[in-house]
Amino acid sequence: MEKKGILLVVSGFSGAGKGTLMRELLRQHENYALSISATTRAPREGEEEGREYFFKTREEFEEMIAREELIEYACYVGNYYGTPRAYVEEQLEQGRDVVLEIEIQGARKVKERFPDTVLLFVSPPSAQELRRRLTDRGTEKPEVIESRLARAAEEAEGIEDYDYFVINDDLNVCVEHVHRIIECERSRTCRGGERIRAIRGELKAFSK
């Protein structure tokens, strides 16, 4: 039986609500497993080792690169972020759909290596709303917010490299929509090889 999971990459502007979206997707549906990234950035308050990230020193991270233990990695605002390979492959083999929350450079690399990956870009309904969400967090200095908005403008140039562009306005509507995208992706001919071969074989046997 062919029941390999789907690899789903979620990117989006900082402040698009990707984190909450992913948490809800996993809470509401059993088929998903969240990939946990390794990073060299410092933990934020409330973040736990092995839950939000595997926190690494620069030296440790560069060793992982050297040993090819990462599917992709990238440098963002001075820190490394990367996806440990073993966990992802294990989950996919077990038929779970693995969600990677990574930024645009990483998304492109994953798609190059695994063309069946579904790339999804999440956006707030407007740039105005994005600014509001970043400001409302209350955790970032104004110049950090401006730098995130500038970064968002750059990232917007790459949206066409994604398969889907999803607006996160109402969280639950968005969660359900993303889930349906994955359910529909299962019916793509490029993923249904086993079933297609089965019916093809039966029909051939009939017409002999």
Place this chain on the structure above:
Amino acid sequence: MEKKGILLVVSGFSGAGKGTLMRELLRQHENYALSISATTRAPREGEEEGREYFFKTREEFEEMIAREELIEYACYVGNYYGTPRAYVEEQLEQGRDVVLEIEIQGARKVKERFPDTVLLFVSPPSAQELRRRLTDRGTEKPEVIESRLARAAEEAEGIEDYDYFVINDDLNVCVEHVHRIIECERSRTCRGGERIRAIRGELKAFSK
């Protein structure tokens, strides 16, 4: 506002239940318009001109070909089948999703001309079930059934040219699944040009 409809081509083995599926899709959801094909085959009992098909003589049909009034046409079991262009384009412009029920040769031609078309292949759960459905109709001679099964075996070779492979087991489940595929296709980046350009423009204005 960019709200062009999606062109959906539905193919599948004779006996897969495409006709019923399409009728239910249109009955349950308002966004669809069924394209009506022109054909030179004789009307079956209960079929009406302009409802199931536009019934044409061979001469009339060949005139339509000459005037390029057909998006695609093909010859199948000795008869012409084709899709009148004007109606399809009109409906798409009005934002309706147009469903074409055509066979595999036509599907390939439509995709060549309109790469954004969604190609969907409908199959019963098994070849055994296909034979049963063809037999239960009670309208076909055994040799016609055998020729349809042989044709199905040929058509099965082309399934990978389609975007989606959908099993029609429970009719309502299948209708809902096809509808969701179209809803999810709306979020494809290749179809969301206007929205993507809008947020990109806003972000650029911000970072000045």
